[in-house]
Amino acid sequence: MKVSEMVRAMGFHPVDWGNLAASRDIEDVPLRLMPSWKRPVAVVFGIFVFLWILAFFSFQICRNIQSGQWDENWKRIPLTNFNRVIAITALWTLAFCYIPGLIAAYIQLWRGTKYSRFPKWLDDWLKMRKQLGLIMLGLAGIHACISVAYITPQTTGWVYEEPTRFQAEVVVDANTTTTNTLTIYNNEFNWRGEFFLSMGAIATCLLVVLGISSLPSVTATLSWREFTFIQSKLGWVALITAACHDVFLAWHYMFLYWGCFRTLPIGPQYALYPPFIAVIMKLPLLLPPVDNYLQKIRRGYERGSQSESKKGNPL
């Protein structure tokens, strides 16, 4: 108590870290290297490796088996594969920022109270959302930079107007002629391309706003409501916009289309799995009776208790 009073008199805020036995841990604190980042980095790295293997299998192994030419596609690993894999990793990670909140909401509805502990795995997951979000922002930023330099009618033909193809008779020598097909690419986007690109740019911009708002100096200037509006509402808009970016990219291939000997879904399809799960889980929570009941629980109401609890302010 005396130490606390002395610390307070010196103008600091004392924090009780336990008894003398904790002193070793406290001494180690300045030596720790970003402890809150280890798990989120490991999670995102795990997702990246999983998706990388999937992409490698689809773009290199499968395509080469199909074409029978094993010298194709290897050069695409550092840029094309990497860009697609980080794009999908970013979208999955963004969805994983919102799914734990949804699970938490269902648990609260089920238990009828907010005053009960979430399971440890969910608690840990909820606590790492900030780090997941910032790593996701980094990946989306790299993807956007690479894509702006990379997008052409040759590389991303799906979103451009149809090219014009000519067949030309080429005279090789006096006795031989061959027929070659010449392709004149069209540099104009089709309507899907227009949507695809603007959705990607809007999602990037919203994610940057989320990232800026999570800087401690900026967070300190925002009210709780403003911060929640940016993180929760704008974050959901960013998730849906990024998912639309993906849908417009692969518009004709979204449904009933299989890659790799008709066995595996294609990248833009499985990119949508976690966002789809998030949206499906979110929709019932938007129904007014469910939403009102959840808000009531978050204000302190407890099912089964006599009166609305007055245990505290909304979080």
Ligand SMILES: Cc1cc2nc3c(=O)[nH]c(=O)nc-3n(C[C@H](O)[C@H](O)[C@H](O)COP(=O)(O)OP(=O)(O)OC[C@H]3O[C@@H](n4cnc5c(N)ncnc54)[C@H](O)[C@@H]3O)c2cc1C
């Ligand atoms: C670039 C970027 C930066 C990010 N920065 C941050 C950051 O700085 N900090 C951060 O936390 N996240 C951050 N995130 C992650 C994410 O945006 C936020 O966690 C966001 O608030 C999640 O919104 P939500 O609607 O799912 O959850 P929330 O609104 O946080 O709600 C989650 C769950 O908490 C419970 N809950 C909510 N309100 C109450 C209440 N009043 N009482 C009891 N329980 C309640 C409910 O079960 C609810 O479902 C960031 C994401 C990105 C992409």
Ligand code: HEM
């Ligand atoms: C200005 C911003 C952006 C631009 C210019 C852009 C551009 C592109 C391009 C060109 C592709 C096609 C890549 C290919 O087929 O090789 C693509 C795919 C994709 N993008 Fe973006 N993008 C942007 C932002 C985002 C953001 C913020 C996200 C969300 C996280 C995102 C998620 C995706 C996904 C999931 C794919 C599909 C990957 C695949 O082909 O399997 N993009 N984007």
